[in-house]
Amino acid sequence: MELTPFLQKELPEPLYSQLYHWIKKEIEEDRLLPGMRMPSIRQLMIHLKVSRNTVEAAYQQLQSEGYLESVPKSGIWVAEMEMPSLHLNKVEQPPRLENKPANEVLVDFEYGNIDLEKFPLKQWKKCLSDAVDQENFQYSEKQGEWALRREISNYLLQSRGVRQAPEQIVITAGTQASIALICRLLELREKTVALEEPGYSGVRAVLEDEGCQIDPVPLEKDGLSVDHIQTSRAKAVYVTPSHQFPMGMVLPISKRMRLLKWANQTGGYIIEDDYDGEFRYRGQPIPSMKSLDEEERVIYLGTFSKSFLPSVRLSYLVLPPSLVDQYARKFAAYNQSVSPIIQRAMALFMQSREFERHIRRMRKMYQRKHQALLRSIEHYLGTQVQMVGEKSGLHILLKIKGETASELIESGLQKGVKVYSPLVFWMHPISEANSYIMLGFGGLSIEEIEEGVRLLASCLSGAGEIG
Numbered sequence: 001m002e003l004t005p006f007l008q009k010e011l012p013e014p015l016y017s018q019l020y021h022w023i024k025k026e027i028e029e030d031r032l033l034p035g036m037r038m039p040s041i042r043q044l045m046i047h048l049k050v051s052r053n054t055v056e057a058a059y060q061q062l063q064s065e066g067y068l069e070s071v072p073k074s075g076i077w078v079a080e081m082e083m084p085s086l087h088l089n090k091v092e093q094p095p096r097l098e099n100k101p102a103n104e105v106l107v108d109f110e111y112g113n114i115d116l117e118k119f120p121l122k123q124w125k126k127c128l129s130d131a132v133d134q135e136n137f138q139y140s141e142k143q144g145e146w147a148l149r150r151e152i153s154n155y156l157l158q159s160r161g162v163r164q165a166p167e168q169i170v171i172t173a174g175t176q177a178s179i180a181l182i183c184r185l186l187e188l189r190e191k192t193v194a195l196e197e198p199g200y201s202g203v204r205a206v207l208e209d210e211g212c213q214i215d216p217v218p219l220e221k222d223g224l225s226v227d228h229i230q231t232s233r234a235k236a237v238y239v240t241p242s243h244q245f246p247m248g249m250v251l252p253i254s255k256r257m258r259l260l261k262w263a264n265q266t267g268g269y270i271i272e273d274d275y276d277g278e279f280r281y282r283g284q285p286i287p288s289m290k291s292l293d294e295e296e297r298v299i300y301l302g303t304f305s306k307s308f309l310p311s312v313r314l315s316y317l318v319l320p321p322s323l324v325d326q327y328a329r330k331f332a333a334y335n336q337s338v339s340p341i342i343q344r345a346m347a348l349f350m351q352s353r354e355f356e357r358h359i360r361r362m363r364k365m366y367q368r369k370h371q372a373l374l375r376s377i378e379h380y381l382g383t384q385v386q387m388v389g390e391k392s393g394l395h396i397l398l399k400i401k402g403e404t405a406s407e408l409i410e411s412g413l414q415k416g417v418k419v420y421s422p423l424v425f426w427m428h429p430i431s432e433a434n435s436y437i438m439l440g441f442g443g444l445s446i447e448e449i450e451e452g453v454r455l456l457a458s459c460l461s462g463a464g465e466i467g
């Protein structure tokens with residue numbers, strides 16, 4: 001069965017509520033009859049081009065009111081109702097999300113999710129299928145499929161100003177795999193590695209497991225303290241200069257130059273993680289550190305997790321030419337761990353220029369979501385919070401006044417909005433760390449973002465009159 005309600009994104013009424021009302025009316029006016037099977041959540045979200053949460057919230061409300069019935073392993077059905085006509089004259093109250101069943105998450109600001117509504121699934125499936133047709137089903141080259149490395153090489157030159165050859169690129173199954181390779185390549189066991197504090201805990205875990213001594217580098221208003229690095233015994237420093245993770249600042253050019261100078265003078269290495277460099281919404285694009293690296297001290301890390309899909313598990317590193325031979329010798333006995341089929345499919349996707357188009361579409365899409373997030377925060381939360389790192393990327397932090405993050409996270413859950421604590425990103429958490437919450441918005445629709453912030457605002461004391 002196909003349902004085609006007229007949903008209007010520009011209306012103040014959230015989409016899930018419009019959908020709920022429409023289906024309810026169809027049932028009450030006998031156009032949808034008891035015993036009819038409803039489309040699955042997935043079918044309907046694809047058909048209506050809305051998010052999963054929108055359909056789920058509408059279906060859940062209809063189920064809790066007895067209009068729909070979910071039968072395990074069978075589907076969702078229009079329920080048998082005793083006196084459907086009773087509903088006809090009732091004044092319709094939009095279901096308040098606050099009245100949701102306990103523990104139901106209606107809006108989840110989880111970091112790491114990406115937009116799937118505009119994902120070019122058809123084109124990607126075609127590339128996967130073509131890759132299988134072309135694949136010779138053998139191992140790929142140790143550093144990764146040549147065709148993919150060539151595409152990445154072109155892409156990096158055009159979009160990130162990184163001048164390199166495909167020979168310098170190594171394909172990896174994720175940023176953590178890249179870090180583990182670097183530790184072995186540079187023989188960092190028992191050596192000091194400097195890491196932004198707060199910084200990406202996923203990288204810190206690998207460094208610890210590889211036996212590195214971690215030197216947490218305090219952050220200043222404009223990124224990591226280069227003064228601290230200059231007095232450190234670090235052999236390498238891991239840094240997110242384009243968009244500090246998780247605080248979001250951009251490392252200014254003066255600090256980049258000083259960091260490069262430190263590396264040149266001490267023979268240290270800079271590990272630059274450019275994980276979401278594609279998504280910058282304000283100001284000039286900032287060139288990567290790798291593009292300034294004349295003395296071959298920067299190892300650049302890239303990933304397809306934000307720009308494409310986290311589930312392809314495709315990342316890469318760019319080695320300075322001076323480390324390429326060393327890499328080949330050191331890892332001569334290691335096979336490439338990313339499937340050649342996935343690598344080839346990605347190469348085809350990039351060759352067909354679909355990747356470029358996808359990035360352009362996503363940049364616009366994320367910019368709209370980002371604007372909606374900032375607007376909603378200003379509107380609903382006003383001066384009760386301070387935004388941190390709001391110029392780029394797929395997440396922001398909020399510093400909350402007069403309440404701890406853990407309290408807000410807890411009361412948010414009661415209202416169905418899930419936000420996160422960035423506490424884990426501190427190696428040595430300071431008390432201030434508990435005044436931040438983290439909001440990832442990549443996977444949410446604009447309506448969900450607005451609704452999520454509204455719900456969050458209703459949790460803050462003195463926010464009863466807001467929204």
Ligand SMILES: Cc1ncc(COP(=O)(O)O)c(C=O)c1O
Pocket residue numbers: 112173174175176200240245273275302303304305310314315
């Ligand atoms: C700082 C940082 N680097 C890299 C990544 C991506 O890691 P991967 O390539 O393993 O998906 C993330 C994702 O959460 C991140 O936050």
